[in-house]
Amino acid sequence: MFGFKKMGGVVLALTSVALLAGNAFADNINVNGKSRSMNVYAPKNIEKDRPLIIQMHGMNQDANYQQNAAKWEGIADTARIVVVFPNGENKAWDISGDKDINFLKAIINEMYTRYEIDKNRVYVSGFSMGGMMSYHAANKMGDMIAAIAPVSGGGGVNSPKRAMPIMHTHGTSDDVVNYNSTVNTVKSWVSAQKCSSNSQKIKPYPTTKSGSAASLEIWSGCTDNVEVRLLTIEGKGHWYSMDEAVSVNTSVEIWNFVKNYSLDGSSITPPAPAIVVPTNRDEIFNGGFDSSAVAWDLQLHGDGKATGDAKDGKYALDISAIGTQNYQVQLIQHDLHLEKDQWYEISFDASASAARTLEVNVEQHTDPWASYLKEKLNFDIGTESNTYTLKFQMTAATDTNGRLSFNAGAATGTLTLDNVMLKKIDAPEDETDGFVKPLRMNVDGVAQYSVFSMNGTFLGSVSADRVGLHDATKTLVKHPGMYLVKSHNGNVLRLKVK
Structure with a gap:
């Protein structure tokens, strides 16, 4: 049922864009005897065999609105791609029939005639109803589209012609297209494409931006090595997010995903296989911080302010402001299986830019966050790296989602952690x-x-x-x-x- 080929070669990841001078114009094409309109943007002197992305507006919006909201011009000039913003009839899309499927096919053929685009690298994206149209296109013309990237609009699986790479972006406070319903939509594609049931979760996303409202969930191991991604923006309503200060630039995220896919596999390298963090595990995952900060979550509460990331195989936590409680700056790892009556030993290496204390706790990952220690332990951390250990018995009921918390809100400065381990031990002989x-x-x-x-x-x-x-x-x-x-x-x- 599915067909997809992997790719070779390399293209530099786009993380920022510069607005350069290209060619932007409104145009019309004939589709089955009717004139259909669109806005087109192409960099000056664009080479042949470059990608095309089609960006569709929401209901009661138009091409001009979508072009202004998504701001693809800088990306197009930097990455050398053609971008088309089509207009739906009566500011809507035919998300059940073939009228607009034929329109999209006509756009692809027209851009090939004008710019000799690479037909193996055509990507479809859209906002709201335009996102729904993206899913419709994946079902009806998947053999002409290398990847889709819907925003705030869902669509079910209906006999697609091949496995489809998907990057879906949605705000949790969307009051027009319900977020939870769309999550179910995404998971229906995950199931249909036989992706791994264990997803990789990155929060915050990106990991270098501790205050980001965005998080990313990745399902890999799908048919033909495609991926399905869900980019969630906490608190975002029905809107196309371009606010890099608090979350992400959606257009940049879309391009950095879709550009990794081609129908014939001749263009660029697919994304590196996602690191799947197992759940319900009885040991620390990535305790040596060898895979960036995967499986670790920096949480800030109250007045606590900090940034943190894995550097040189260690986790460096830079704390700029503290609150009234140690937990107001905390680095945690959850999904730990803690078995009733079992004894455990936790060990870690730590150092700081100045002598300080570090509170360590083992607790529930959900409210009321009950501690599994007789009391939270405070360790004196010096400027030289040392190994610290604690032993405890799990006296509560077995928890399959317990967590280890490093509560660092006692002092500002840099705290460095490494070699974090959790292991089962026999009961100490003399305690x-x-x-x-x-x-x-x-x-x-x-x-x-x-x-x-x-x-x-x-x-x-x-x-x-x-x-x-x-x-x-x-x-x-x-x-x-x-x-x-x-x-x-x-x-x-x-x-x-x-």
Whole structure:
């Protein structure tokens, strides 16, 4: 039923555009004896065998409106492509019959006559009803279209001629075309094209923009190696998003996706296979940050402000403002399977631009975010990288979507994380009343103890007997967490301060 060929060669990804001087004009063509109108934009002196993208307007709009909203001219000049903005009759599209299918076919043939476009690289996109028309075209003339990119408009699967690469963009607050209904539409194409049921989720998108309202879900492993993508813009209504400051430039995102596909596979490289993050897993995924920040989610709450990304195999978190709670800047990984009564050990490497504390928690990923630790642990992080560990028993019911949270809202500056691991362990042999004893402590009566952070920083001395050691240390260190306590005879104790 499907037919699709992969591609070779390379084209540079477009991340920004410059508006250059091209040729823009309104024109008419004859379609089955009727005159149909369109706006055409082509770069000056465009070479032959260049791609064509057809961009369709929404209901009660027109070509001029869509051209102004989507601003494809800069992309066209940079990427050397032809863009056509057709006009639907009575400002609408025939999304069930062949009237506008014939119009699109006529546009493709006309652009080939004028510019010798590459017919293997024709892409169809549209907003609202124009998005619905994109899906209709995928069903009716998929053998002439290399990829589609609908925006805020859905359409079902109806015996397409081949597997279709799809990039769908939609706002969650769309009150004209319901977002949730469209998600179901996208998933119907995912199912029909036999894509992997495990999708890759990127939030925020792009990962370099921590405050972005956009997120991206990718289904790969589809028939003929196509991909289906859903670009979601939180809080966006029925509108074509071009606001890079808070989300994405939709036209740039569309081009960066569709350009990777060709009907004959002769033009450019397809997207790299998506990294599929397994759900319900009992270990940390990408704990070495070798695959950028995949599976990690930087969340900001309240007054917390920070940016973060994987650099040189480590995660660098740059915190510019803190709130009143540690969790107001947090790096999390969820989808963790935490089994009731099982003991676990978490370890990680950390350093900071200046000495600070870092709160670590294991908790529910949904409201009320109940902690699975007896108490959240605070670690003293120094400027040199050290390894930190904690052990806990999962006493709550088994959770298939638990999460590990690094709550970094205690201080500004840079925090670097690496080698994050979660593993099952046997119950510790000697853990009572907050004490974990790696070496035996033979001290009777009141004695002098030296207290260190877990990275070896000397914090001070206390005098206490064994019973009062916890309270004396707590008075010295102020923060709950694990500390190293050394007696006068050289024995070392790990002490959990509550």
